[in-house]
Amino acid sequence: MFFSKKKKELEPKVSLDKLQGEIEQEIWDDLTKDLSLTPHLKEEIKKLVKERAREELQKELKDRYAELREEKVEIPPLEEKKKEEVMYPRLSLDIRIQHIILMVSTLILIITGLPIKFHELAWAKFFFSAIGGLQVSRILHRVGAAGLIGIALYHLLFLAFSREGREIFRELLPRPKDVKDLWITLNYLLGRKREKAKFGKFTYIEKFDYWAVYWGMVVMVLSGLILWFLGTALRIFPKFVADIAKEAHSDEALLATSAIIIWHFYNAHLNPEKFPMNRSWLTGRISEKEMEREHFLEWVEIQKQEEIVAEKADEGKVEEQKG
């Protein structure tokens, strides 16, 4: 039993057919090199060749198995152990905490907000009765809002006053290259070109995600504050401003939620390359494989720098020896 199992793995059916095809082709080429044949004769010869090839293949296989049986060849295990991959840092702890706060706040806001927008659906009623009433939901929504506004302000300070923040912001600024990358990728996806776009630290997908949050944040926070402090707002603005705020809040909420569910979930979770999820948001690191595939230019840059550092270190050693 043990052996027969191995045998099957060694000679899968696909490769057997392929092998037979190859042998047939070989014999056929040999036979018909300098001949011109009638179609009828061609068919007959083809048949003969097929039989011949099968015979030869069987013979060959028998011989090989006999050899294996005698030698008891050790067969290497099919799955090689994965080598420990080199990991590169991608998200600092600061950024990871910012992302988690943003995520939690947004989830609270979506969960407590959507039932108001879709109040006619049965689950809205179920939700409010489950959570303990509309009032509880409203308070939770404001807790979420406070988290969102807080993290937005913190992020602005982070961008302005930390070195890391300034560097990242510079990298995140949209450039003509992003449009070019998108164009290249679309051509690649449509099969028009074979080359893939090569990305730096941030792909246009990540940049889109980032700036979409900016747009959403401005709309949601401004309109949300008007609705939160309606009395105060109406002392300054006429009522139609509050109506616009309500409409925008409701509509942008749907846009943001759809974007998260469709776009962010695809890129971070459901994409076959990431499934079940891109773990960078927890580990803060990225594998070399992903680095090469998604941030090739950054990867090259890092390697160059490493070489420079290594060279310098070598020079240092040499100098030391000289010294």
Add this chain to the structure above:
Amino acid sequence: MKKIRIIIYLCFFLISLSVHGLTQELPSNQECRHCHSNPNLKKVLTDGRVISEYVDFDLFYTSVHKKQACVYCHIDATNFPCKNLRKVNCQRCHYKGNLAGAPDLIKYKEYGESVHGRATALGDVKAPMCQDCHGSHYIFDKADTLSRTNKEHIPQTCGACHVNIYSVYKISVHGEALRSKHILAAPSCADCHGEHNIKEHIDPKSKVFLTQVSVTCARCHANMELIKKYDIPVEPVETYRESFHGVAIKFGAKTVANCSSCHEVHAIFKSDDPRSSIYVDNIPKTCGKCHPGASENFAKGKIHINPAKKEAGIIYYVSQFFKYLTLSVMLALIIYIILDLRKKLIVKRKGEE
């Protein structure tokens, strides 16, 4: 033989006497008429009120009870003078399966659970019983314009006790329409409060309970036929339900506006009427009931807004902007994802080959 004759005479005498006695016990309508057709016949009640005891027999003989004798209802009116008669009990005839053929559709159960029925049961002599609304001697079919329960007369019938409310209602847009313009589609008291099943407005079963107000108003104000016929503003109820007020009240908020919070309960007027609570100058005061310090800014903009319609003004354009933004962005993202997945599948297949 003489003895027998005397006995027979005596029997006749006794029989005629007893027959005479029986008929005497139930006075005929004619007998009642002797006194009660006098317009000046009055009675002083113990509390000092003076009530007329006059009965218009000509009118009575056109009512639904024209074939009934007075004593069928006033069962205690057996002797002259008939003093201290009790209130008539309609249930004597109007019950299910009665042999007199009286209509048995009477809603005693609804009445018994209503605010009026309960008060009566608790001994409140002011609380209305059947005859207080339906009338006593002059009961007509409600389609008859003489009936107290005819739609056009209901406000007066209720107003007999609810005087203050009647005085407000009759000048309101509803009262004007019903009483001056004779528009029978306009609501009388019963259309909002119910007929026999009238409950207090704090009773959750009431048709005017705070969560039920929009349902009650919707019966006319979301009825397209009526809206078109009488040029009533379109979709106020629908837009209210979509507003935060409507959503909040649906999910149990108690301190949120319903229709009558802004439009008033009985003093409802058109928005261009200065008496109206929603007249532009009155809006800050009206909104201020719940939103302290409401300024004239509350009046700058429409109230019942349907963002899907052009009448909503700038709200319509904001809504359209977001609609197309969302659609186009989502479409683009979905197409991108599909292309990406398709390419991955192609690459995977090639790799296998």
